[in-house]
Amino acid sequence: MPPSAVRTLRDLIYWQYAKIISDSAGIGKSRYGFVMNRFKKLQSEEIFWNSIREYVKEREVTHRCAFCNSADELSLEHLFPRHYGGPDDEKNVTWVCRSCNSSKGSKRPYEYWATQSGLEAAKYAMPRLVEGKYLKFLYETLSKPEYLDFSIEKIRQVICPICNIAPLCENQDTFQKLSPLCLDGAATLALS
Numbered sequence: 001m002p003p004s005a006v007r008t009l010r011d012l013i014y015w016q017y018a019k020i021i022s023d024s025a026g027i028g029k030s031r032y033g034f035v036m037n038r039f040k041k042l043q044s045e046e047i048f049w050n051s052i053r054e055y056v057k058e059r060e061v062t063h064r065c066a067f068c069n070s071a072d073e074l075s076l077e078h079l080f081p082r083h084y085g086g087p088d089d090e091k092n093v094t095w096v097c098r099s100c101n102s103s104k105g106s107k108r109p110y111e112y113w114a115t116q117s118g119l120e121a122a123k124y125a126m127p128r129l130v131e132g133k134y135l136k137f138l139y140e141t142l143s144k145p146e147y148l149d150f151s152i153e154k155i156r157q158v159i160c161p162i163c164n165i166a167p168l169c170e171n172q173d174t175f176q177k178l179s180p181l182c183l184d185g186a187a188t189l190a191l192s
Helices: 009-024 032-043 053-060 098-104 109-117 119-124 128-143 152-162 166-171 180-191
Strands: 074-078 093-097
Touching: 009 032, 009 119, 009 128, 009 180, 074 098, 093 098, 093 128, 098 109, 109 119, 109 128, 109 166, 109 180, 119 180, 128 180, 152 180
Parallel strands: none
Antiparallel strands: 074 093
């Protein structure tokens, strides 16, 4: 569960991105004070995330799987699956190896990491490049139908009743609680 300061999907995106900033600074994703400081700066627009940063990072790590760092049999992977309406553009693709591509299948990023290694891995172990690109994609995707300001109450009313990730949420003890899985569910609804 994110801290009580995280009340909306927008906040959740900022919280996850604040952890990326903290990790990139060499402090790690679980240093609460630093992460909270960056979260508040993202909220107040004191810090703006740079839409180019992930593309630059991706170019720095060419010929490597964005998930496992392997160099074997790379192909383009849609972060948010086309099966659920994910677009076929540079904001939604990254290079991955055949093994990771097969293992991910049509799972959304947080769903994939949670099924592989649990929700804690989804919150703390997703590779920086993948999560950074995905969070920016989510922000743009959830802006259009104005889902960014959905609170947990609104998520329970609108998203949870029709979300196909509910069994995973129940398994991870996050059903009807704010978690990164809500981002996958909201994006699925926004793109359907």
